[in-house]
Amino acid sequence: MLNFSYYEDTFDPGAPRRKKLRPNYKPKRRREEIAASLADKAAPTGDGFNPTFSASRHEHEWIVNYLGPFYDDHQITDVLRLVKGGKEANVYCCAAHPALGAELLAAKVYRPRMFRNLRNDALYRRGREILDAEGKAVRDPKALVAAAKKTSFGQELLHTSWLAHEGNTLRLLAEAGADVPRIFARGENAILMTYLGDRDSPAPTLNHVTLPPRRARPLFDRLLHNVELMLAHRKVHGDLSAYNVLYWEGDICIIDFPQAIDPFTNPAAFGIFRRDVTRLCEYFDKYGISANAGQLARTLWDKHVVAKQEPELPTEDVEE
Ligand SMILES: Nc1ncnc2c1ncn2[C@@H]1O[C@H](COP(=O)(O)OP(=O)(O)OP(=O)(O)O)[C@@H](O)[C@H]1O
Ligand SMILES: [Mg+2]
Structure with a gap:
């Protein structure tokens, strides 16, 4: 094509x-x-x-x-x-x-x-x-x-x-x-x-928020659920971090998608995906949530991309 x-x-x-x-x-x-x-x-x-x-x-x-x-x-x-x-x-x-x-x-x-x-x-x-x-x-x-x-x-x-x-x-x-x-x-x-927010104040992005400690784990899980859902729908955000997640009324909303990529057609997709997962893990690390970003990314990738992929795509490294 x-x-x-x-x-x-x-x-x-x-x-x-x-x-x-x-x-x-x-x-x-x-x-x-x-x-x-x-x-x-x-x-x-x-x-x-x-x-x-x-x-x-x-x-x-x-x-x-x-x-x-x-x-x-x-x-x-x-x-x-x-x-x-x-x-x-x-x-x-x-x-x-x-x-x-x-x-x-x-x-x-x-x-x-x-x-x-x-x-x-x-x-x-x-x-x-x-x-x-x-x-x-x-x-x-x-x-x-x-x-x-x-x-x-x-x-x-x-x-x-x-x-x-x-x-x-x-x-x-x-x-x-x-x-x-x-x-x-x-x-x-x-x-x-x-629109997330009210008339006087738009929802803050996650990097401007101090989460109540008991909310950190569910929100981390929720974000990972979203990351997996996206991958299952052939999307990698590509610029995912606390700066592109809005926090409003105790929930999260992911924004800013113009650079989203297709994991099956972009040769650098795994590196980009791993960077997204790493940035999320880094943010939640300060709430005591320890996660192995590389391993998480690999597991999700194998399940949603490698398992459905033919033939194998070459992979390239991406600056962290
Ligand atoms: N749906 C929304 N509801 C409320 N605020 C929003 C919404 N979408 C975006 N914003 C606010 O506008 C800002 C910019 O939006 P977005 O990230 O999509 O654009 P951008 O040009 O990539 O900006 P940046 O360079 O800050 O990442 C966000 O950081 C957020 O504060
Ligand atoms: Mg943005």
Whole structure:
């Protein structure tokens, strides 16, 4: 099958060659072009949409562009506050439309790809298909070549694909019963999902919480249950740590999935999986929960991947 990896290998096998192909590479100009084109593509809508959240002019436009369609579609009625400006996205707390049966929703609006700071994103793209805004695999060879060559258009495709992977993964895992936010809607550059927290305070991430000692063990078990459930559904989070687990009303909710990988198609998947498990174990170690992360990861991997795998995938090491 001709997927993105094929085109990447053909046209973009490594940084040195990429440099040669683009002697006049000017990252700054390209960033601006891509930002402009992303902004153009999001037709400003949101007639009558006047968010309560007071933002700078630039951020206001950003919000109206990307969250306006949710307002038009009667999914949100207001944007109340910025929850957090992350490295990849801004997350806003929104008032939900009464028809949705939730009071508040979280809207994650992605920054243009070039503002992202994910270390070594190619590692996560290996073995993954390029997805369009609807979450369907892109098959057009020209588009795949553009992505592999990282033209402006190709960068846009990769950006869209990145967020489509998060939407698809969240949908799949919520249906599988994992502790992840439920997706209510997907836009061109945003997702709308369950909000954890209340109006005044969003749920903290686990790294900001001191757990009641008796809650540590059940929560650790719960997280491992989620890790196993994901693996059984061909997903490895890829950036799992206390920073991407919300803690609310005594329970956990795992967030932030754009880099999730398929354990059967990414050659570095076991290393990435083991790192996820290790980070969880390290967090809970301070609560006196001792676990052998390497052994745990291997046992789960053998059960859900090796046992179902044919033929055997080569494995690669990943920096811890
Ligand atoms: N569904 C949600 N409900 C409440 N808060 C949320 C929700 N999703 C995300 N957040 C908050 O927004 C922050 C950023 O979200 P997320 O981790 O998905 O994006 P990111 O760009 O990868 O951010 P970071 O660089 O901080 O990891 C989270 O750390 C969390 O505080
Ligand atoms: Mg995060």
